[in-house]
Amino acid sequence: MTEKPLIAITMGDPCGIGPEIIVKALGNPLVTTGCTPLVVGDREAVDRAVHVCGSRLKLVEIIEPEEARHVPEGAVALMPVSRLPEGDMQYGRPTLAAGDAVHSYICTAARLCLAGRVAAMVTAPINKEAMNRAGHVYHGHTELLAELCGVDDYVMMLAGDVLRVSLVTIHEALRAVPGLITRDRVLNTIRVTADGVRRLTGKSTPRLAVLALNPHCGEGGMFGNEEELAIAPAIEAAQHEGIDAQGPLSADTLFHFAQQGLYDGVVAMYHDQGLIPLKMLHFDDGVNVTLGLPIIRTSVDHGTAYGLAGTGTASEKSLLAAIRMAMGMAGV
Numbered sequence: 153m154t155e156k157p158l159i160a161i162t163m164g165d166p167c168g169i170g171p172e173i174i175v176k177a178l179g180n181p182l183v184t185t186g187c188t189p190l191v192v193g194d195r196e197a198v199d200r201a202v203h204v205c206g207s208r209l210k211l212v213e214i215i216e217p218e219e220a221r222h223v224p225e226g227a228v229a230l231m232p233v234s235r236l237p238e239g240d241m242q243y244g245r246p247t248l249a250a251g252d253a254v255h256s257y258i259c260t261a262a263r264l265c266l267a268g269r270v271a272a273m274v275t276a277p278i279n280k281e282a283m284n285r286a287g288h289v290y291h292g293h294t295e296l297l298a299e300l301c302g303v304d305d306y307v308m309m310l311a312g313d314v315l316r317v318s319l320v321t322i323h324e325a326l327r328a329v330p331g332l333i334t335r336d337r338v339l340n341t342i343r344v345t346a347d348g349v350r351r352l353t354g355k356s357t358p359r360l361a362v363l364a365l366n367p368h369c370g371e372g373g374m375f376g377n378e379e380e381l382a383i384a385p386a387i388e389a390a391q392h393e394g395i396d397a398q399g400p401l402s403a404d405t406l407f408h409f410a411q412q413g414l415y416d417g418v419v420a421m422y423h424d425q426g427l428i429p430l431k432m433l434h435f436d437d438g439v440n441v442t443l444g445l446p447i448i449r450t451s452v453d454h455g456t457a458y459g460l461a462g463t464g465t466a467s468e469k470s471l472l473a474a475i476r477m478a479m480g481m482a483g484v
C-alpha cells in the first residue's frame with residue numbers, strides 16, 4: 153500500500169483564527185484519511201484553539217517530519233517552531249515576536265517541501281503587516297515562497313469549482329497598477345496560468361479569459377491605453393504559443409459568462425478586480441494556490457479575521473478545500 157502524503161500546515165498568525173480553523177479541519181476524517189497532516193507552529197496556540205473549539209484533538213510534538221507517520225491513531229503531529237509567551241499571542245494584537253514566528257513557520261514548511269520531506273504545504277492566514285514589522289519584508293506568503301524557491305515567474309491564483317482567477321499584479325497600491333501592466337508581465341501571467349490550470353483541470357488546452365484594465369477595454373483609448381499597448385500584444389503572443397487566451401475582455405461583464413463555465417481560468421489585472429467576484433462566489437470553498445513554484449502550496453482564501461479569533465466560530469471550509477487541493481496536486 154502506498155503511504156499517504158505528508159502535508160505541512162502552517163499555523164499562521166497566533167493572534168488570528170489560524171489555530172482554530174486548523175483544529176476544526178483536522179477533526180474532519182476526510183483530512184486524516186487522505187494525508188498525514190503535520191502542523192508547523194506553536195503548541196500553546198494550538199492547545200488554546202483546541203480548548204476554544206471544544207475539540208478533542210490530541211497533539212503529539214515531533215522534531216523530524218517523518219515522525220508524523222507514527223503518531224497514535226486519532227492524534228495529530230505538531231512541529232513546534234516557536235514557543236511564544238501568552239503576551240505575544242493576544243487575539244488581534246500581534247507583536248514583533250508573533251510576526252517573526254509566523255515567518256519561521258512558513259520558512260520551515262517551505263524548506264521541508266524543497267527537501268522532498270513533505271509533499272505539500274498548506275498555509276493558514278497571516279497578518280502581512282506584523283510579519284513586515286518583524287523585519288521580514290514581503291507582501292505576503294507568495295513573494296516569500298517565490299524567494300525561498302528561487303523563482304521569478306510565479307502567479308497567485310484563487311480557485312473554486314466554478315471560477316479560477318489569477319492576478320497580473322498582486323498586493324499593489326491601486327495607483328501603481330497601470331505602470332505595472334506591461335506586455336511581459338501579462339504574457340508571463342497567462343503562461344503560468346495556462347500551465348497551472350492544465351495541472352488543476354487535466355485539460356490540455358484550457359480556455360483563458362484575459363481582462364482589460366480600463367472600463368470598456370479603454371474605449372479606443374478614451375479611457376486608457378494599457379489594452380492596446382500591453383494586454384492585447386501579450387494575448388497575441390500567448391496565442392502564437394498555442395495558448396487559448398481570449399481578450400482583452402471587459403471585466404464588468406466577463407464574470408457573468410465565466411461563472412457559466414465558459415472559461416477554465418480568468419487572468420485579472422489587479423487584486424480586487426479578480427478577487428471580489430471570486431470571493432463573492434467562493435468565500436467558503438475558495439483556495440489560494442501559488443502557481444509556478446517547484447513545490448505545492450495552497451492556502452485559505454481569507455485573512456486573520458481578528459473579530460472572530462478566540463470565538464471558535466470561524467469557518468474551516470476554505471482550509472479544508474486548500475488541504476483537498478494540495479492532496480489532489482500531490483497525487484491523492
Ligand SMILES: NC(=O)c1ccc[n+]([C@@H]2O[C@H](COP(=O)([O-])OP(=O)(O)OC[C@H]3O[C@@H](n4cnc5c(N)ncnc54)[C@H](O)[C@@H]3O)[C@@H](O)[C@H]2O)c1
Binds near residue numbers: 169278281467
Ligand atoms: N492567506 C493569508 O495569509 C491572508 C489572506 C487574506 C488576508 N490576509 C490578512 O488578514 C488580515 C485581515 O484582512 P481582511 O480583514 O481584509 O480579511 P479577512 O478575511 O480576515 O476578513 C474579512 C471578513 O471575512 C470574515 N472571515 C474571514 N475568514 C473567515 C472564516 N474562516 N469564517 C468566517 N468568517 C471569516 C471576517 O470576520 C471579516 O468579516 C490582513 O492582515 C490581511 O493581509 C491574509
Ligand SMILES: N[C@H](C(=O)O)[C@H](O)COP(=O)(O)O
Binds near residue numbers: 455
Ligand atoms: N490576496 C490573498 C487573499 O486575498 O486571499 C492574500 O492576501 C494572501 O496572500 P499570500 O498568499 O501571498 O499571503
